Amino acid sequence: xxxKITGMPFVGYPVSDMKQARNFYEGILGLTPSSIDHxxxxxxxxxxVEYPVGSHTLAISNAWExxxxxxxxxxxxxxxxxxxIEHLKRSGVNILAECIETGGCRIALIEDQDGNGITxxxxx
Numbered sequence: 001x002x003x004k005i006t007g008m009p010f011v012g013y014p015v016s017d018m019k020q021a022r023n024f025y026e027g028i029l030g031l032t033p034s035s036i037d038h039x040x041x042x043x044x045x046x047x048x049v050e051y052p053v054g055s056h057t058l059a060i061s062n063a064w065e066x067x068x069x070x071x072x073x074x075x076x077x078x079x080x081x082x083x084x085i086e087h088l089k090r091s092g093v094n095i096l097a098e099c100i101e102t103g104g105c106r107i108a109l110i111e112d113q114d115g116n117g118i119t120x121x122x123x124x
Contacts, residue, residue, distance in 0.1 A: 093110050107120065
């Protein structure tokens with residue numbers, strides 16, 4: 001019998017500086033950490049923070065190094081696309097593509113301070 005995948009408990013992003021990362025994910029994106037927000041006991045100086053996003057979880061950690069190259073990407077659904085883009089601009093976020101129109105949605109491509117890709121998404 002082969003491997004049977006039963007779910008996806010989280011998407012994890014590596015970050016180099018937890019303070020900067022938390023400012024980005026909490027201060028700019030407005031995410032609220034869950035109760036899983038701690039130093040990893042077996043790895044002094046390494047931290048793990050999880051953010052609930054709808055029915056999913058986004059985790060950030062300095063337990064492994066960002067590659068600063070293409071890697072995983074998460075799409076975050078926003079309530080008001082234009083307002084979200086203006087907020088990101090005012091916050092100095094690196095916007096790779098401000099507005100891509102598709103048949104079913106509008107997306108913007110941004111990245112955090114470590115080059116992790118994030119898609120801002122709004123269904124039409």
